[in-house]
Amino acid sequence: LDYDPATYDAATYYNSDLMGTPTAVDSHDPADHRTAEFNTSGTLDAINAEYAYARGWTGKGSTIMIMDTGADTDHEALAGKIKYEWDPGYENGIEDTHGHGTHVAGVALAAKDGSGSHGVAYDADLAVAKITDNGFGYSWALSALAWASDKADIVVANLSANANYDTSYKNSITDQGNGIYTSDHQYYGGANYYNLEDPQDWADALPAEMVLTVAAGNSSLDYVQNPATFATAVDENSNLLLGGRLMVVGSWDVNADAKSSFSNAAGHVCKDYTNGTCNDPYLTKDFYILAPGSSITSSTKDGSYGSMSGTSQAAPAVAGAVAIIHQLWPYMKGANIAQLLFQTADKTINGYNENVHGQGLLDLDQATRPVGDLQIALDGRTGTTSTLSGGVDGIDTGSISSVLSS
Numbered sequence: 001l002d003y004d005p006a007t008y009d010a011a012t013y014y015n016s017d018l019m020g021t022p023t024a025v026d027s028h029d030p031a032d033h034r035t036a037e038f039n040t041s042g043t044l045d046a047i048n049a050e051y052a053y054a055r056g057w058t059g060k061g062s063t064i065m066i067m068d069t070g071a072d073t074d075h076e077a078l079a080g081k082i083k084y085e086w087d088p089g090y091e092n093g094i095e096d097t098h099g100h101g102t103h104v105a106g107v108a109l110a111a112k113d114g115s116g117s118h119g120v121a122y123d124a125d126l127a128v129a130k131i132t133d134n135g136f137g138y139s140w141a142l143s144a145l146a147w148a149s150d151k152a153d154i155v156v157a158n159l160s161a162n163a164n165y166d167t168s169y170k171n172s173i174t175d176q177g178n179g180i181y182t183s184d185h186q187y188y189g190g191a192n193y194y195n196l197e198d199p200q201d202w203a204d205a206l207p208a209e210m211v212l213t214v215a216a217g218n219s220s221l222d223y224v225q226n227p228a229t230f231a232t233a234v235d236e237n238s239n240l241l242l243g244g245r246l247m248v249v250g251s252w253d254v255n256a257d258a259k260s261s262f263s264n265a266a267g268h269v270c271k272d273y274t275n276g277t278c279n280d281p282y283l284t285k286d287f288y289i290l291a292p293g294s295s296i297t298s299s300t301k302d303g304s305y306g307s308m309s310g311t312s313q314a315a316p317a318v319a320g321a322v323a324i325i326h327q328l329w330p331y332m333k334g335a336n337i338a339q340l341l342f343q344t345a346d347k348t349i350n351g352y353n354e355n356v357h358g359q360g361l362l363d364l365d366q367a368t369r370p371v372g373d374l375q376i377a378l379d380g381r382t383g384t385t386s387t388l389s390g391g392v393d394g395i396d397t398g399s400i401s402s403v404l405s406s
Contacts, residue, residue, distance in 0.1 A: 022056025059121025
């Protein structure tokens with residue numbers, strides 16, 4: 001449907017009983033949402049966020065978990081938004097002494113309060129999982145994900161961190177053409193992952209339906225770094241271990257109108273390469289999306305605002321978008337939210353190449369239009385249970401009924 005601010009009504013625009021409750025906004029005109037805060041961020045204009053806001057989709061009711069260095073808990077942009085806290089026992093708790101986590105959180109959901117810049121999902125709540133003070137280990141991220149398993153309102157977790165590939169691994173990579181790469185590293189080549197990481201650990205930790213946004217990495221590589229590589233990991237039956245809910249996010253440079261020079265691209269390091277063909281069921285480009293990551297203004301640990309660059313700044317923008325789509329379609333499964341954002345991403349960007357840019361640049365105008373012919377289920381999280389009856393010879397049907405009905 002064409003968008004007309006003068007006649008916009010959510011019920012007729014989307015025409016679905018499965019739609020969520022929009023936020024009451026002062027104006028349905030996108031131009032009115034391009035405030036000083038909006039224009040300062042460096043993120044919102046490029047992803048057409050004003051259209052989502054004009055339709056009332058601001059992330060309200062969704063919670064975003066930022067797994068990072070903590071947060072400046074009394075920053076005006078974050079104070080009052082912190083709903084959950086987790087840390088492994090740091091002396092200063094979730095307080096951010098580094099600055100990275102506060103900036104990342106602000107990109108995703110900093111409040112729209114008339115000061116500085118606001119985040120993509122400015123009405124969303126924040127779950128702070130402090131997994132590091134500086135260096136990064138996967139174990140705390142896995143623990144934080146497992147901790148969040150009983151908190152259904154945490155619809156997306158963001159991880160703006162990567163493994164740092166050493167020279168021997170990077171030198172082992174061969175470009176096979178058409179976005180396919182292979183490695184003959186003695187430890188990490190073939191079907192192995194760098195540092196012999198097991199994607200099953202991430203599959204076990206990631207709560208049901210939660211989306212995980214992961215930075216693609218800042219090494220100017222043609223392919224992504226762990227844990228972004230796990231997006232394509234499959235089991236013995238070629239089923240995605242993370243269910244299509246890991247979104248790999250590269251950085252777009254708005255000023256250069258190109259992928260940021262530091263950002264890893266959407267190339268795929270193939271696990272099963274034989275006779276000149278990659279036999280992997282899925283490729284990295286299937287789960288790769290771009291968001292602005294160059295010179296992004298957001299909250300800082302000293303209570304102010306400042307600029308940072310990196311795929312670290314791009315990933316939380318997509319996390320904010322997930323929160324917005326969840327408000328719009330609250331019964332949509334996490335994998336379908338990811339697919340909606342992938343399929344509606346802008347593929348008309350300058351020099352678009354799927355092996356570099358994946359699914360394109362995040363576009364919240366298109367993502368918050370009626371889903372139309374995308375054929376994405378809107379009701380995947382709904383359903384009913386029925387009392388089981390009947391029996392099976394030799395089996396206690398009472399206990400079976402108890403287990404299956406739950």
